[in-house]
Amino acid sequence: MNDTPPWLTPAQQHAWRTFVRLHQGLDATLVRDLQAHSTLSGADYEILVALTDVPAGRRSFSDLAEAVEWEQSRLSHQITRMARRGLVARDSSAEGGRGRSVSLTPAGRRAIEAAAPRHAAMVRRLVVDALTPDELATLGLICERILDHMDDVSR
Numbered sequence: 001m002n003d004t005p006p007w008l009t010p011a012q013q014h015a016w017r018t019f020v021r022l023h024q025g026l027d028a029t030l031v032r033d034l035q036a037h038s039t040l041s042g043a044d045y046e047i048l049v050a051l052t053d054v055p056a057g058r059r060s061f062s063d064l065a066e067a068v069e070w071e072q073s074r075l076s077h078q079i080t081r082m083a084r085r086g087l088v089a090r091d092s093s094a095e096g097g098r099g100r101s102v103s104l105t106p107a108g109r110r111a112i113e114a115a116a117p118r119h120a121a122m123v124r125r126l127v128v129d130a131l132t133p134d135e136l137a138t139l140g141l142i143c144e145r146i147l148d149h150m151d152d153v154s155r
Contacts, residue, residue, distance in 0.1 A: 030119065030123070030126070033119075037118050038111065039111060043078050044082055044111070045112070045115060045119065046068050047079070047088065048112040050064055051088065051103070051104040052104065057103055057109070058091070058101055058102065059101060059102060060100070061101060061102060079102055082108070086108070087105060088102050088108050089103050090102060
């Protein structure tokens with residue numbers, strides 16, 4: 001029998017709620033700034049980053065969904081909106097057109113190249129500048145540990 005109580009302890013609850021506030025606050029602040037200073041939404045930016053992370057600027061639909069950790073339906077709707085604006089293109093694979101992929105267009109590349117420097121500066125201002133180099137390294141280690149643990153738990 002598991003003797004773990006069903007509720008978080010006060011210390012656990014404080015850490016969790018602080019983490020949630022941090023995550024939500026950072027995301028909201030970064031998205032607001034992105035929308036105020038570029039033509040991209042937070043979702044646009046996330047997709048374009050995932051496409052620029054690969055040399056060809058092209059990913060299969062399933063690989064892109066995994067990279068951004070989105071459900072296929074959400075990704076499909078977002079790609080449709082972005083394709084209408086000329087930021088990405090939907091492609092069929094060579095296997096009889098059955099596979100789907102998404103590629104970065106020249107307009108998409110220009111949009112991410114215009115938005116990325118300010119976004120990086122905001123990340124630096126909000127996060128990097130608030131921590132010492134050792135604290136930043138520790139933050140990276142903590143995040144990696146949680147991500148690895150999530151992978152283990154979800155298997």
